[in-house]
Amino acid sequence: MALNLIKLCVGxxxxxxxxxxxxxxLDEKRRAGEPVEHFHTTRMVPIRxxxxxxxxxxxxxxxxxxxxxxxxxxxxxxxxxxxxxRCHLVLxxxxxxxxxxxxxxxxxxxxxxxxxxxxxxxxxRAGLTQMPxxxxxxxxxLGLL
Numbered sequence: 001m002a003l004n005l006i007k008l009c010v011g012x013x014x015x016x017x018x019x020x021x022x023x024x025x026l027d028e029k030r031r032a033g034e035p036v037e038h039f040h041t042t043r044m045v046p047i048r049x050x051x052x053x054x055x056x057x058x059x060x061x062x063x064x065x066x067x068x069x070x071x072x073x074x075x076x077x078x079x080x081x082x083x084x085x086r087c088h089l090v091l092x093x094x095x096x097x098x099x100x101x102x103x104x105x106x107x108x109x110x111x112x113x114x115x116x117x118x119x120x121x122x123x124x125r126a127g128l129t130q131m132p133x134x135x136x137x138x139x140x141x142l143g144l145l
Contacts, residue, residue: 002055003048004112005072005089007040008105009060015068015097018060022093039076039088044108046087049075058091059098059112066101066118070094097121 012018022038029036046052057069074090101118 002057002114003051004056004059004069004114004117005046005052005109006059006061006066006103006112007042007109009062012060012062015060015062015095018062018068019095022095026093037090038070038093039090042087042089042109043084044087045077045085046075046109046111048111057096057117058089058109059117061103064102064104066098066103068095068097069117069120070096 009018012021026036026038040058052072053074056072058072059066059069062068071092071094072089073092074088076088076090078086078088080086098118098120
């Protein structure tokens, strides 16, 4: 059974911000002649890496709400220039929007069981992606999303 990670998306105010950042970084890599792949660097290496890349995703918390996910492709441990062990979480660049789920702030990443993960937005709720972020935030605060 696949396992997921959950992490705060620091510096993004919306899913759209995250998508723009991913596009920008991939374009930079393409221009620099580097491998065009999207990854997030973290200090801790997940011990359960095999379960994560077996269909798992990284769920992003944006503005105190889980709002989207990216499929985990590979977990790539490495040692940086200062001798500190780190990890690249290699991600599918496609961002899948999910139902909103409130989350308090936390440090680092956490494992997220499939049963606790919010569902992807279905076609019947796709209109939520067109709603302005501030309105979604207000509705979520009221418990309506």
